[in-house]
Amino acid sequence: MSKISKLIGSITKPFKSRHSEGREEEDLQAIAVQEQRVFSLTVLSAATRNFHLGNKLGEGGFGPVYKGTLRDGREIAVKKLSHASRQGQKEFKNEAELLSRVQHRNVVNLLGYCTEGVEPILVYEYVHNESLDKHLFDPQKRSKLDWPKRLDIIHGVARGLLYLHQGAHCRIIHRDIKAGNILLDERWQPKISDFGMARLFPEDGKTHVNTRVAGTNGYMAPEYVMHGDLSERADVFSFGVVVLEIISGKKNSTFQPLPEAQCLLEWVWRLFKKDRSLEIMDPTLAASAEVEQVKMCTHIGLLCTQADPQLRPLMNRVVTLFHKKPGNIEEEPTRPGFHGQRYRRHSKPGSTSYGISSTSRSAGSSSRSSASSTNVTAGASGTSNPMGPSTSRMIHVSGSNSAGPSTSGTRSVSQSQESSGLA
Structure with a gap:
């Protein structure tokens, strides 16, 4: 099973009871793509100018966060997980799983994720006035x-x-x-x-x-x-x-x-x-x-x-x-x-x-x-x-x-x- 299959499977697991237990993994991926939850690395590289230093918003133990703009004009914040971050891997997956369950105007919106390459990525709405x-x-x-x-x-x-x-x-x-x-x-x-x-x-x-x-x-x-x-x-x-x-x-x-x-x-x-x-x-x-x-x-x-x-x-x-x-x-x-x-x-x-x-x-x-x-x-x-x-x-x-x-x-x-x- 590919990395993206495993991630999508873990994130959608809490909702399987709402659908057929026998739904194929490919169907779950198709739903995720249809809901624009999955981003390709190519799209995110273009949005962040190949993760240019000028687009960098900050960096912590898990890795850097970049500002990006999608082709449709949406501004995004892209959080990359450094493969060297052990603690970050757990928190990264935890954030992806929990935010996939919630949607509220006073909770930051997780737009999607990308698991191509060695560094998983979470994609959020960009919030203009910082913290x-x-x-x-x-x-x-x-x-x-x-x-x-x-x-x-x-x-x-x-x-x-x-x-x-x-x-x-x-x-x-x-x-x-x-x-x-x-x-x-x-x-x-x-x-x-x-x-x-x-x-x-x-x-x-x-x-x-x-x-x-x-x-x-x-x-x-x-x-x-x-x-x-x-x-x-x-x-x-x-x-x-x-x-x-x-x-x-x-x-x-x-x-x-x-x-x-x-x-x-x-x-x-x-x-x-x-x-x-x-x-x-x-x-x-x-x-x-x-x-x-x-x-x-x-x-x-x-x-x-x-x-x-x-x-x-x-x-x-x-x-x-x-x-x-x-x-x-x-x-x-x-x-x-x-x-x-x-x-x-x-x-x-x-x-x-x-x-x-x-x-x-x-x-x-x-x-x-x-x-x-x-x-x-x-x-x-x-x-x-x-x-x-x-x-x-x-x-x-x-x-x-x-x-x-x-x-x-x-x-x-x-x-x-x-x-x-x-x-």
């Missing part, structure tokens, strides 16, 4: 994001996540929701991208699954970092961080510690408790912001980042809250989960709630680069808790993405589990 972080955290560009645009971005990401969790053919947990994985189209509408670390959630009634920890510093939920417990509420936590970053224009992972707050979440929460939440607002929003909307979004962001995952609203509730009139949200946020706290699951059988210890580390030990992305792999296999006290974590740090699908490079360091807090 959110390129604008939000750039002092020269953030003024383009007035309050109406930022509010639309918040609402769009919420709709996209709700679709992944409840509206798609299968429940999908993204695992790496962050400003760098939110692309902005020509109308500044958001599209969730980079599904290399996403996971399908079993339809068996489980509230969470245990898995290797992978994500980005500053966005990962505490129960996921400490215990590998993955659920939709981990994505909700990451979404809450993004909401607070959009409002403040500050990045959680590079927040400069203050005497009263070690991170962005703690700073926002303390001001909110004092009814001073407007003080977190990015000064560039002064002329365009609707005060009550800013307060409401801050309130919802804090509800999403609560330390106890069971207190966080699911995305259907989050979307409902955004439709409420400002000031009509009844839930009060409890303390958020943030770096410097220690989290433990209650020992009572069947309990899924989490305790919080006041133990913290010095602010100096938590410094991180502004573009760091962590792919944390626990060393203990075959156990229900993949991050037990004696295991070490391997952290793969990747760069932020460009205008096309995200690019992720990797390096690794070891970190003691006993010293870990909320990344």
